[in-house]
Structures are given as C-alpha cells and as structure tokens.
Amino acid sequence: MLFNVKRKLLKVTYFLIGISIVLFIIFSNFFKGLSVDFIGVPNKAISSIVESFNNLFVYLQDKKSLLEENKSLKKQIEILKLENQKNFYLEKENEALKKMLDFKNYYGFSHVLVGKVIGFSPDNWVDGFFIDLGKKENIKEGDLVVAGGYLIGIVKVVGQNFSEVMSVNDKNFKITVRTRKTGEICFYNGLDYKKGVLKYVRPEQDIRFSDVVETTVINSSNPEGIPIGIVRKISTKEGEFFREIEIETFYYPYSLNYVLVIPR
C-alpha cells in the first residue's frame, strides 16, 4: 500500500516538474526570443521568395508602361535641354545684334544689312568667308563688312542670295586708310592671320605705336572712321625708302557669327 502511495507521489512530482519546466519555457523571454528567430528565418525566406515573385510579376506587368514613361521623361528632358541651349544661344545672338545696332547708331549709317556667316573659303590660301546676303538684298562688290565694331572684310563676289567676303587678313586685301591720332594717309594690305601692313609709308609720316588705323573717304566712296586695326610694329629696313608698319587686325574667324554689311 505504502509502495503504491510512494509511486503515485513520485508520478505527481514528475508531473509537477514537467509542468514547471513547460511553464518556464513558455514564459521565458529567452525561449520566446529563440522561438521568434526560429520562425522568423524561414518566414523571411518564404516572404522574400514570394515578394520576388510578386516583384517579377509587377515588373513584367509594368515594364512596358515604365519604359514608355521613362522614354517620355527622357524626351522631355532633352526638349528642356534644347530649349535651354536655344535660350542661351538667343541671349548671345541678342547681345551680338545689340552691339551691331550700337555700332550703326554710333556711326550714323542710314542703311546697313545684317548677314550671317554660312561658310569659309575651302582654299587654305584664301582668307575669306561666305554670307547669306546677295543681289536680292542689293549687296554690291566693294561693300564693307564689319563685325564687333571693326572692319573685317570687303564683299568681293556677289551671287543672287549669297556673297563672298575677302577678309582683312588676305594678302589681296587692299584699302586706303588713315591713322586716327595723326591723320596720316596710308595704304593698308592684308598679310596673314590677324596681321596686316601699311605700305608706302614715307619716313616723314607720323605713325605712332598703338594708333588705330581706320577707313578714310579719300579715293573711295567707303564710309570713313571704321577701325581696321592697331599699329603694333614700326621698323625701317636698311636700304629701303619706305617704312614697314605692322598692323594687328581684329578678324577672328572662329567666333564669327553675324556681320554688318555697309553698302556704299
């Protein structure tokens, strides 16, 4: 009898110990956390896979529309960029034209034409360019061409809609000029890139360094006072009667855009 009671008590004890262990495990934070981790890892993997599938599905579904949207956005960006460039260009163009207008008002020319440079001479031995003004605009051979307030050339060949201008740097360019300070009359001849010379300058003529050389009305119907260049070098060659005067011109072909044509 006693043996049976002992056995029952032992069973109850085991039971209570078991219950205590279970309750400990259930209410223990450590095991709770551990269990969350246990369930979390596979769930995360599963949810990732599901999400990936969903994303793939959504991507496949929206790919076309997204691409189209992207394309239209890119197009809009390009249009905006172009507009920006256009505005910048218009601003520059406006500045250049304003300068030309100032020049016209300063010299009081009654009639001037604005031409656009459309090309340059294909021949390396010719320094000239083409403008979009021709006979239709009443352009004539010998009209002066001005840019940035300086004489840069003279119209040489006139077509119906276009003309060819010989620049002041060309060796065949010749014009009668005078010096601004002393009013000495000389003969200008183009020489090379940004260079020209004054020919037949007598020793008694008063030519000064840094003096401006400008157009004159003597022996021509050209408007006077348009600057051509600045005196940069004065030298005398031994055994030669005339002095050698070097002029720096202001014709720079690489930035040429609009020019002013002054009809005679």
Add this chain to the structure above:
Amino acid sequence: MIYYGKYFLVAYILILIQSSIFFKKTFNFFVIPDFALIYIFWLTIENKQTIAKYVGLFVGIFLDLVNPDKTFINTFTYFFSTLYIINLKNNFLNFNFILKLLTVILLSLIVSVPKTTYLFFTTGFLVNEDFKLISFYVLANTVMMYFVYYFDIFVLKRNEV
C-alpha cells in the same frame, strides 16, 4: 555623264565639308586638309585614272570659281598634280609604303608651292607663315590620306584582305 556625276558630286561634297562653318569652328584647324586632293589620290590608287583626271579638273575649276580673285592657279595645280599622280601610277603597278608617302608629299607640294609662288608674284609678300602653311598642308594631307587609305583597307575591304 551620270557615271561621272557621282564622282563630281562626292568631290563637291568634300569641298563643302572643307568650307563648312561647323568644320572650321569645331576643329579649329590652322590648315584644313585638302579632301579633294586626297580623293583624287584615292581614285588613282583605285585605278580610276580617267575619272581622277576629270575630277581634278572639276575641283580646280570649282576652287578657282569660289576664289574672290580671278585666278587660274587652282585649275592648273590640281590638274597638273592629277596628271603627275596618274603618270606615277602607270609607272608603278603597286604603291608601297615609301612610294605612297612620297607621292602624297609631292602631290601636296605641287599644289601648295605654285599657289604660294603665285601669291608672292601677285602681292609681293612672302612671310614665314607661308612656309608654315606649306608644311602643315603637306602634313595634314599625308595624315588624312593614310587615315582614308587604312580605313579603306581595314574597314571597307576587310573581307578582301
């Protein structure tokens, strides 16, 4: 006429490229390579001597027409250089490396030296820049010719090599 027309058209386009504002402003070259001259050289290399003769004449006349002064120098130099290169081609069946180099240098000199001399006689000016111009012109043409020649060999006729 239509057969020759396409060659004249190519020569015309090449001159247009030479004179284009885009080309001038973008590359900012001191000397623009003479595409027309290189085209004439290329035509002769390709055994199109008769066409080269006409194209040379056409290029010379056209360049003289667009010159602001009335001159004949371009017609003379281009046609003469074309005849010279045809003569060389007839004497040598195949141009090797040295011969090509010499031909292009001589061809450029035939065009540039008479032009400079003519300009000297008409204006009386002969400055250092003229010699610089001749040197750069020869150099630019040589480089451009080799570029075109090897482009032709390694790209256009790749399968034939």
